[in-house]
Amino acid sequence: MSKSIVPSKKIMSKLGKTNAEFELIEEGDKILVGLSGGKDSLTMIHAMKEQQRRAPFKFEFIAVTISYGMGENYDELARHCKEYDIPYEIVDTQTYELAKDKIRKNSSFCSFFSRMRRGYLYTAALERGCNKVALGHHMDDAAESFFMNFIYNGQMRSLAPKYKAENSLIIIRPLIQMRERQLRAFVDDNELNAIGDEACPAMRFDVKMPHARASTKEMLRDMEKEYPQLFTSLNAAFKNISYDSFFDKEKFSI
Numbered sequence: 700m701s702k703s704i705v706p707s708k709k710i711m712s713k714l715g716k717t718n719a720e721f722e723l724i725e726e727g728d729k730i731l732v733g734l735s736g737g738k739d740s741l742t743m744i745h746a747m748k749e750q751q752r753r754a755p756f757k758f759e760f761i762a763v764t765i766s767y768g769m770g771e772n773y774d775e776l777a778r779h780c781k782e783y784d785i786p787y788e789i790v791d792t793q794t795y796e797l798a799k800d801k802i803r804k805n806s807s808f809c810s811f812f813s814r815m816r817r818g819y820l821y822t823a824a825l826e827r828g829c830n831k832v833a834l835g836h837h838m839d840d841a842a843e844s845f846f847m848n849f850i851y852n853g854q855m856r857s858l859a860p861k862y863k864a865e866n867s868l869i870i871i872r873p874l875i876q877m878r879e880r881q882l883r884a885f886v887d888d889n890e891l892n893a894i895g896d897e898a899c900p901a902m903r904f905d906v907k908m909p910h911a912r913a914s915t916k917e918m919l920r921d922m923e924k925e926y927p928q929l930f931t932s933l934n935a936a937f938k939n940i941s942y943d944s945f946f947d948k949e950k951f952s953i
């Protein structure tokens with residue numbers, strides 16, 4: 700039998716519930732799991748491995764890292780996946796070279812990395828015959844994304860647990876109802892070597908965390924101190940949307 704690290708009961712139960720609620724992982728799925736090597740995706744591969752062992756249905760997954768051509772070294776991550784019998788591949792790209800100009804101008808390099816990465820992940824999934832792509836976003840990401848869109852973009856949107864991309868791949872976020880601190884505890888408790896916690900890969904090069912994200916994180920931290928139930932309530936609110944109560948012109952033609 701292969702070696703395994705079993706995530707806590709809380710993590711596994713949240714994963715099972717989210718899975719059932721949004722029908723994320725299903726019989727016969729072949730899932731490409733985006734593995735940055737950070738705490739979130741590292742937790743995700745171990746939780747999915749355990750899920751594979753427990754679930755009454757069969758699914759396959761393969762972990763894939765998109766390398767940006769910044770001289771990253773994923774040997775340790777590859778060794779880790781091998782040790783735990785998790786199929787793993789690295790896709791080499793020249794994203795950093797292409798992003799240099801944006802980084803120099805300190806302009807929207809984060810969204811550039813993320814757009815490029817998404818494209819490479821989708822291509823990798825299609826090339827490997829996968830029908831789904833799993834990303835390690837969690838509830839804190841969903842909350843940040845919601846408030847950033849609200850404050851800076853005048854939009855009400857967050858991160859969906861599941862959606863269909865243009866190319867018919869299904870994107871799933873199995874950790875979306877978990878808190879970031881639960882995932883950090885998993886890697887700390889198991890003494891796993893998670894790769895940095897940068898909000899964007901370019902930050903390894905002395906570029907500051909984008910202001911909007913940093914201040915939204917801080918705002919949420921302060922709000923949670925004041926209202927400890929904030930995230931539970933947000934999670935409920937994301938499932939309880941009163942469309943009719945907003946300023947949608949379409950609704951006026953009653």
Ligand SMILES: Nc1ncnc2c1ncn2[C@@H]1O[C@H](COP(=O)(O)OP(=O)(O)OP(=O)(O)O)[C@@H](O)[C@H]1O
Binds near residue numbers: 764765766816
């Ligand atoms: N270089 C990469 N290669 C493959 N997948 C990636 C890569 N970077 C991010 N991802 C995927 O996208 C998700 C969101 O990435 P993002 O950088 O926003 O999150 P993060 O909070 O840093 O997560 P993590 O702790 O997993 O790095 C990750 O959890 C992972 O599933």
